[in-house]
Amino acid sequence: MKRRSTSALPRPRAALLGLIFGVIAAPALAAPRVATDVAPVQSLVTQVMAGVAEPSMVIQRGASPHSYSLRPSEAATLENADIVFWVGDELTPWLTGALDNLAGNADSVALLHTDGTLRHGFRDRVLAEAGHDGHEGHEGHEGHEGHEGHEGHEGHDDHEGHDDHEGHAHEGVDPHAWLDPVNAQHWLGVIADTLARHDPANAERYQANADAARDRIDGLIRQVRGELEGVHDEAFIVFHDAYQYYERRFDLNTVGAISLSDARDPGPAHIAEIRDIVAERDVQCVFAEPQFNPAMVDTVLSGTGARTGVLDPLGSEIPADGDYYTTLINQLSERLVTCLSAG
Incomplete structure (x- = not known):
């Protein structure tokens, strides 16, 4: 007696099994493809995306961001991005046109312009x-909603x-706002919220990563205050x-x-x-x-x-x-x- 091959199952049954196993084996939706402008922003996004994916950076290390010519690979990064986190056109005026031309369908987030950012x-x-x-x-x-207790908020009125x-x-x-760690704390929340909108399946992870990073920056602020005391x-x-x-x-x-x-x-x-x-x-x-x-x-x-x-x-x-951001400060x-x- 010949054993019937599973490949010869009646078509309705084979289709049903394919549907069942297809649902079970279906891969999770891919995380958003994220591009960043400069290393400080990349580091903050990297911390929020930890365990999910890694962002790309479009400006070569060691170059001045104030004037820059994109390489073909960097232009491709913008073209493929679902989200672009950047400081703003005050730092990279040339990037505005590149975003319009190459990343017109991406969610572009100019962090310097977000509500709650301390600007000078x-x-x-x-x-x-x-x-x-x-x-x-x-x-x-x-104001930095949800972070009223952070030590880094002290001293805003002094100046x-x-x-x-x-x-x-x-x-x-002045676009160099990442050099105030309180701004970095605020931007972590903006980054987490933006990622969560695009990728709700990982929203809790993004928020937990951002919360942990903000806590680390609280400790960083206390440490640097002590080091600069004299x-x-x-x-x-x-x-x-x-x-x-x-x-x-x-x-x-x-x-x-x-x-x-x-x-x-x-x-x-x-x-x-x-x-x-x-x-x-x-x-x-x-x-x-x-x-x-x-x-x-x-x-x-x-x-x-x-x-x-x-x-x-x-x-x-x-x-x-x-670890870049902590090391920088x-x-x-x-x-x-x-x-x-x-x-």
Whole structure:
């Protein structure tokens, strides 16, 4: 007697079994394909997506985001994205057109523009009279819902209402907002909510990951406050006016910037003014940046007793993973303390 092959089952029965096993074996819906602009944003998204998928980054490490030409592979990343998380056109004005042309169907989230983000006005320069007292009032801080208890919220009112910097700022928002860890905490929630809308099956995981990351940043804020405790009054110059979010959060004494917030080259008059500030304000350190020509730092330092260090708002040498953001904030504090306390 011949054994009947399962492949010869009557068609209705075979179809039924195929339906049953097809339902059982059906793969879960794919997670959203996510693109990010710069490493700080990629790190925050990576933390929220942990255990689900990994985001891609479209700007090459070590390059200045203020002006950039997309490679074909980076353009393809945008074309394939379901969601794009980016800081905003204040940081990458060229990316607006690329998003329109390449990622028109993607959900584009400009984190700097989200309600609850603490924003500071764009500065032409940092002057000596600014120091601790030159911080203008901030804009756009509607509150971080659900995080009222975070220690990082302390001190928002310390810098409001000062007019010392009046006349030196122009319209616009400084885009380097990730350097305030409280903004990073807020953005984690925005990222989790956006991902959950696209991928409800993993919504609980996204929220749990964001909550854990916010708790880690609470600890980071406390740690960095302690590390910087002894250098609040030490005057320093930065290469690129990219650090005011960090300065304000941790009450630091920046008295000058060689370049502007959007990285435009300074003129000879501004370089001369910075040299005068170094001499008059007993500036301890002048910080270079790896993305820009160090020759201007050498010009400012020439003939002075100031030391030099390196600060990088994008942490170009830090591995681009979930730990990147914590490492970036720690690296800034370590380098500031090393240079400012060496005298």
